[in-house]
Amino acid sequence: MTTDTLNPPITDTDALIADMGVRARTAAKRLAVATTTEKAAALRAAAQQLRGEAPAILAANAHDMDAGRANGLSAAMLDRLRLDTARLNGIADAVEAVAALPDPVGAEIDRSTRPNGIELARVRVPLGVIGIIYESRPNVTADAAALGLMSSNAVILRGGSEAIHSNRAIHAALVAGLAESGLPTDAIQLVPTQDRAAVGALLRAQGLIDIIIPRGGKGLVARVQDEARVPVLAHLDGICHTYIDGAADAEIAVALAVNAKMRRTGICGATETILIDRAYQGPRAIIDALITAGCEVRGDKAIAAVSPHVTLADASDWDSEYLDAIVSIAQVDGIDGALAHIDRHSSRHTDAIVTEDRVIAGRFLAEVDSAIVMHNASTQFADGGEFGLGAEIGIATGRLHARGPVALEGLTTYKWLVRGTGQVRP
Structure with a gap:
C-alpha cells in the first residue's frame, strides 16, 4: 500500500464528515429498531471475519509496528499498538462477548403511576451517532464498533496515524460482518484520511454527531474539550x-x-x-x-x-x-x-x-x-472486560452521564413514556 492510497487527498473535510454523518444517522435509525438477535448475529459474523482475516490484519499491524519503531514511538506506545495472534483472538472474543450481553435498548429503568392514573416509564434509547477519536490502540476500532452496534448507535471512528494500516484492516473485517448480516455498513465508518482537519470537522458536526468520545493522551483530550461543539465524554489520563x-x-x-x-x-x-x-x-x-x-x-x-x-x-x-x-x-x-x-x-x-x-x-x-x-x-x-461489560469504549473520569468503564449502558440515554386514558390537565 502507498501513502497516497491510505491517506487520499481530501479537499473539503467538512463535506466529508457531513456526508459520513448523514449516512451514519440513516444507519442509526435502522439500528434503533434492530432486534437483539439481529445485532448479536452481526457481531458474531464480525468476530468470525476478524479471525478469518487474521493474516491480513497481522500483516497490516506489522507495517504499523515497523513505522512506529522508525518514528521513535515509545515502548509503551508500541505495546499499545502491537497485535499478535493471542491479542487478535482476544479482540474477536471481546466482540462475541458484547454480542452475548443483555441489550440495554428498550430496557425499562423505572415505572410509576401518578395519582391521576397516568403511567410513567423511563426506557433506555441509543445516543444516536457517536464520534470516537483515539490514538495508537487498534483494539479500540473493534471495541467501539461492537459496543456502538449492540447499543444501536452508529459510530464514526477516527484512529491515530500510528495504527492506520491496522485500523483499516480491522474495519474492513467488521464491515464484512455487517454486510453478511444485513445491517447497514454505514453503522461503522472509519474516517478515510489522517488529515487533522477531519478531527476539527468532527468536533464541529452539530446536528450530525450526538457525542464525541476522545481516547488518547492529554493533548488529544485537551483539543477535543477546547474545540468541540458537541457533547464530550472525556477519558483523561490514569494517574x-x-x-x-x-x-x-x-x-x-x-x-x-x-x-x-x-x-x-x-x-x-x-x-x-x-x-x-x-x-x-x-x-x-x-x-x-x-x-x-x-x-x-x-x-x-x-x-x-x-x-x-x-x-x-x-x-x-x-x-x-x-x-x-x-x-x-x-x-x-x-x-x-x-x-x-x-x-x-x-x-x-x-x-x-x-x-x-x-x-x-x-x-x-x-x-x-x-x-x-x-x-x-x-x-x-480497571477494565470493562474485567467488570463483565464485554469491552469498554473508555474509562470516563468525569461525573456526568457515565463514569468508569463506559460500555453498553453508558452509550444510552433514556426517554419518558407517558400513557394515559384521556386525562386532561386542570
Whole structure:
C-alpha cells in the first residue's frame, strides 16, 4: 500500500464528515429498531471475519509496528499498538462477548403511576451517532464498533496515524460482518484520511454527531474539550494510586504492588504512585520486588533512605502518568495522609487500598472521589472486560452521564413514556 492510497487527498473535510454523518444517522435509525438477535448475529459474523482475516490484519499491524519503531514511538506506545495472534483472538472474543450481553435498548429503568392514573416509564434509547477519536490502540476500532452496534448507535471512528494500516484492516473485517448480516455498513465508518482537519470537522458536526468520545493522551483530550461543539465524554489520563496501609497483609501488598504496576505498564489502569503508611513494616520488600521485576523506583526522602536503588523523586513525579516501568513511592501518615495525597494528585481514574482493616477500607472507598475505587485488588482490573461489560469504549473520569468503564449502558440515554386514558390537565 502507498501513502497516497491510505491517506487520499481530501479537499473539503467538512463535506466529508457531513456526508459520513448523514449516512451514519440513516444507519442509526435502522439500528434503533434492530432486534437483539439481529445485532448479536452481526457481531458474531464480525468476530468470525476478524479471525478469518487474521493474516491480513497481522500483516497490516506489522507495517504499523515497523513505522512506529522508525518514528521513535515509545515502548509503551508500541505495546499499545502491537497485535499478535493471542491479542487478535482476544479482540474477536471481546466482540462475541458484547454480542452475548443483555441489550440495554428498550430496557425499562423505572415505572410509576401518578395519582391521576397516568403511567410513567423511563426506557433506555441509543445516543444516536457517536464520534470516537483515539490514538495508537487498534483494539479500540473493534471495541467501539461492537459496543456502538449492540447499543444501536452508529459510530464514526477516527484512529491515530500510528495504527492506520491496522485500523483499516480491522474495519474492513467488521464491515464484512455487517454486510453478511444485513445491517447497514454505514453503522461503522472509519474516517478515510489522517488529515487533522477531519478531527476539527468532527468536533464541529452539530446536528450530525450526538457525542464525541476522545481516547488518547492529554493533548488529544485537551483539543477535543477546547474545540468541540458537541457533547464530550472525556477519558483523561490514569494517574492511579495504590495505598499500602499499616494493616496490610505483607504478602498481598507485595503481590498487588508488583501486579498493579508491572503487569502491563502502558495501560491507563497501571498504578503510577504507591503510597506506603509509615506504620507499615515491610516497605523494603515492596521496593525490592518492584526492582526485581524491572521497575525503576522514584521515592521521596523516606523511601530513598530505605534502599540505595531508589532515585529521589521530584515534584513532577507525583503528577506523572509514566505508562512505563517507572513508579513513584511516598510514605504517608496513615489513611489521612493517603487521602490527602490522592486528593491532590489523582486523575480520578482508579485508586486502591491494601489493608485488612475493614473500617479503614470503608473510609477509603467512601472518601476517594475517583471513578473506580478498590480494596485489596490490583488497579489493573480497571477494565470493562474485567467488570463483565464485554469491552469498554473508555474509562470516563468525569461525573456526568457515565463514569468508569463506559460500555453498553453508558452509550444510552433514556426517554419518558407517558400513557394515559384521556386525562386532561386542570
